[in-house]
Ligand code: HEC
């Protein structure tokens with residue numbers, strides 16, 4: 001039960017066989033979970049949390065700053081970045097109380113969503129995010145009711161307790177085992193990222209950024225993206241959550257990927 005608010009960490013192993021396409025659901029609920037948790041919706045909510053306009057049909061990249069942005073002056077980002085849930089609430093969902101706390105160049109002073117997500121029901125989270133809930137906060141143009149439902153599901157069932165799995169000071173996984181993480185990486189990730197992680201370069205030739213770079217620089221971001229996927233990526237990156245992985249497997253893969261080249 002550790003790691004996800006209100007959900008469970010382990011999905012049935014056979015989910016591996018029925019997913020892969022990234023859009024089918026485990027055919028049976030994981031033991032102990034509510035039969036009604038829609039894991040595809042949870043993962044979709046995680047993609048929205050990362051960069052919603054990449055995955056909302058018909059939405060366009062926002063121009064200008066989010067209306068709440070002017071109420072802080074410490075984070076110097078501007079434009080569409082200020083509209084990402086993660087920019088204000090963090091990859092660890094803990095806002096000013098997490099990795100984006102005082103001393104981070106991304107500090108805003110804004111709160112996280114962690115506590116609210118634990119306390120509130122899916123219905124209450126949905127009501128908060130509906131345009132009538134808090135119009136200044138919810139100025140997101142193009143988010144449909146289905147997207148809000150996905151976000152609420154993600155907040156309730158998809159959040160990973162990063163402080164349990166990452167040592168923030170050393171940016172290393174807690175309880176991750178690189179040897180255990182290599183086989184799942186080679187099976188699910190290497191096809192696109194390469195066995196050495198250098199097949200996809202998110203940076204450029206001068207300043208390369210590989211999956212190994214992200215794992216070292218920002219393990220919380222690595223865990224979030226591996227758990228739910230990469231918004232708008234081509235080819236679409238599978239979600240570990242939907243593929244039936246446990247958080248432990250993600251953390252083991254993080255440990256392995258931290259051994260891969262960063263340049
Ligand atoms: C520009 C910064 C900013 C962005 C972007 C942003 N939020 Fe927030 N969020 C805040 C602030 C500030 C609060 C607290 C004030 C309030 O409740 O209105 C908040 C509150 C919340 C809460 C209530 C938390 C609680 O304790 O009940 C939720 C849920 C939430 N945000 C989810 C989201 C989601 C999902 C997104 C992306 C679609 C998002 N936020 C994007 C700044 C932001």
Ligand code: HEC
Pocket residue numbers: 185188189190191192193200201202211214221222225226230233234235236237238240253
């Ligand atoms: C089907 C292909 C595919 C598979 C399989 C895949 N990825 Fe990805 N991944 C991508 C693409 C495409 C991107 C985005 C590249 C870009 O934005 O330039 C990406 C991006 C990422 C990023 C984010 C980089 C960033 O800074 O934005 C991480 C982290 C990542 N992948 C980890 C993994 C891990 C771990 C696995 C295995 C569990 C995996 N990926 C499996 C295609 C894939």
